[in-house]
Amino acid sequence: MARMKFLCDAERCIECNGCVTACKQEHEVPWGVNRRRVVTLNDGLPGEKSISVACMHCSDAPCMAVCPVDCFYKTSEGVVLHDKDLCIGCGYCFYACPFGAPQFPQDGAFGMRGKMDKCTFCAGGPEVDHSAAEFQKYGRNRLSEGKLPACAEMCSTKALLGGDGDVVADIYRNRVLKRGKGAEVWGWGTAYGKPEKAPTPPAGAKS
Template structure:
């Protein structure tokens, strides 16, 4: 188990279901049409006062079940907690899809991602992280609903928001 230092927190009270995070992810990562590494899910749709929008993606779990079940060790976790996929090692078996409770691992529309026939998922924009930037979804969230980065820092932000509003923030 890796101690996560990077992760996401989502302030669902701020999400307006604009889809900016989905578009930013697709643009940054070149994710094909029909595949969503970041998607906004509506909960309690149509229920007055209860409807919420949750921007969902891979949570880069500290004990990632997708990495545990991968028979060829194509899924790995960096020291900072970011879960990555080695597309050259992936055999496309799909075990990770069944192991992940959040639906993060995905194949493309034709059952493959790209021409390799392998799975892929949110990368936490690892290239951007390595450059000292935040993931594209968080950087492009116009309402600041997606908090991403060092868990100590974003947890402090979370606590400040809860103190101001008195309402807990859901972290899907």
Template sequence: MARMKFICDTERCIECNGCVTACKNDNEVPWGVNRRRVVTVNDGIIGQEKSVSVACMHCSDAPCMAVCPVDCFYRTDEGVVLHDKDICIGCGYCSFACPFGAPQFLSKGAFGTRSKMDKCTFCSGGPEENGSVAEFEKYGRNRLAEGKLPLCAEMCSTKALIGGDSDIISSIFNNRVAMREKNGKYPGSKAFGWTTAYGGPDTPAPTPTPAAKIPGAK
């Protein structure tokens, strides 16, 4: 079974925010929530500026899953980390635990009460029936069920952001790095967040949540 992952090549990202726009539009993400965002460091410094597209990395050892007091998170057979909004209590623990700032909350009411958590689903929907209205309203479009990859990666004009089977996308990135090193450019270039989210080459594959324990599974 393929393990679905993201890689953003910082040497190709041009900070166009096409991935951000594609995600918000296709999933009808509410204002105030960004499932994906582009972060730029050393902004304006010639030769040192780097941009990276960041979202939920669907970690092999996801800290959000470890700290959630109501166990609203679960992992699919493809390694995608999803959550059940019907179980989420909006405590915000996941937002503090995530090193990528993926969990997002809307503030509601005069005292800033948190809404249900929202985050990138790797365009894989949620626990509701695939392609249902309820699934789309809560989690956005389920492109994986349609045999498609996340729209953010497909819309990247420079192919800096790639998503899919971890073996395939890591091979693509490794080939890019090898060519750069061969040409004497960007020696030792690494993918942002890869080892943090997925561990090293000896890290075992994550154990999917049994179907019987997935909220709403039939």
């Protein structure tokens, strides 16, 4: 089975924020929650570059390791998902994540956190595929329809690639060979550098 990965080609990203918009529109995410964002590096300096970043679905996901209720699970395709019915909104995944992926809608006074929301690699959640509950909590489940994440499909320069890690790496390798520069695969060391943790069934299913 394919191992799903994101890759953002910094030589191609033009900071159009099309991926951010595509994500928001596809999943109808609430105001204040940004599953994906574009960060510009050395803004205004020579060598300016942009990177689109969201949950990278890490091999050894820190969010999964620190969650006090163990609400995360990993699909057989390496996608890191979580069960919002179990999430208590403690914010620990947000402390641990190197990419700033977990988002918390404010729920109550004093900035109290609601249930965590993050990129699902367009793979929905533990609810029944394409159910109303799944869409409401996690957004569209494109993977089960045989489609790739909306952000990557929408990318106008094909800077953002999302899909089978081997295919993505091949495309990138060819690009680097042709253009002769820009070989840095940003974030892959952090996200996929550690040994892959075995897939786990949805947390709720274990009880």
